[in-house]
């Protein structure tokens with residue numbers, strides 16, 4: 001049977017759509033149904049789009065065992081198309097924030113802020129240094145409080161009231177500097193990180209000193225953050241005295257005890273190849289990545305993170 005002979009279901013009338021086979025009582029071509037099904041849409045999608053067609057007409061058209069029409073035969077021989085999952089809200093995007101980047105801090109940090117912190121929020125960068133994180137962030141986007149040990153403000157003793165801030169950004173020295181006589185050859189390093197001396201009171205040494213500062217700074221951040229406030233922490237793992245120290249794991253465990261929920265982790269990969277003048281035998285992989293970790297302050301284990309509105 002030809003498509004135009006599917007009586008009561010499909011007919012062809014020169015007065016309607018120039019004789020194109022349409023569902024009886026409508027101006028909807030049979031071809032539309034075929035296009036829908038071949039395109040992976042469901043019968044329901046079709047009926048929703050063409051409400052003048054009756055479900056029985058569609059079923060009859062699909063079930064007509066005598067149908068010889070090429071087009072109907074085409075969709076009969078194909079497996080029933082999978083129904084597409086319909087997303088009612090949202091829009092397609094390839095601008096998603098990703099968990100790893102081969103880019104600089106100044107391009108990754110704004111993305112993390114955009115995802116976790118509402119514009120206009122009060123943010124304290126308590127190890128501001130040269131302010132690299134903020135280079136590409138437009139003035140006025142956030143209310144930034146910039147402090148650093150170099151300007152006399154210790155991240156362990158911040159000049160803020162309890163629960164005053166929406167976000168704290170923390171990028172303390174994440175590698176140990178040797179101290180003692182070896183210190184002089186690491187001057188530049190020490191100048192940048194200010195791990196030993198220069199006011200960083202600690203009895204610990206090496207990696208333990210690094211961790212201690214992360215933990216004490218974390219406790220102070222917890223004090224000054226409001227509930228659900230965001231804590232963004234930069235760190236890097238290190239090998240210290242030939243021992244692998246996964247700083248990001250250690251501080252996650254410590255911060256959970258303080259009352260922070262770890263919510264996200266970003267990996268930043270260096271885009272240059274680190275070189276060394278002499279290699280006797282390599283023991284561990286040379287680190288060429290660091291992390292941004294995102295935590296938030298929570299006083300209940302049942303709470304879940306809600307994106308800023």
Ligand SMILES: C[S@@+](CC[C@H](N)C(=O)[O-])C[C@H]1O[C@@H](n2cnc3c(N)ncnc32)[C@H](O)[C@@H]1O
Nearest residue numbers: 127128129130131132133148149154155171172
């Ligand atoms: C890795 S650098 C931070 C770089 C910074 N994010 C930037 O964009 O330049 C570490 C910074 O921590 C600061 N610092 C070290 N100990 C500190 C402390 N106890 N309190 C506050 N800042 C400290 C250093 O002066 C240095 O600027």
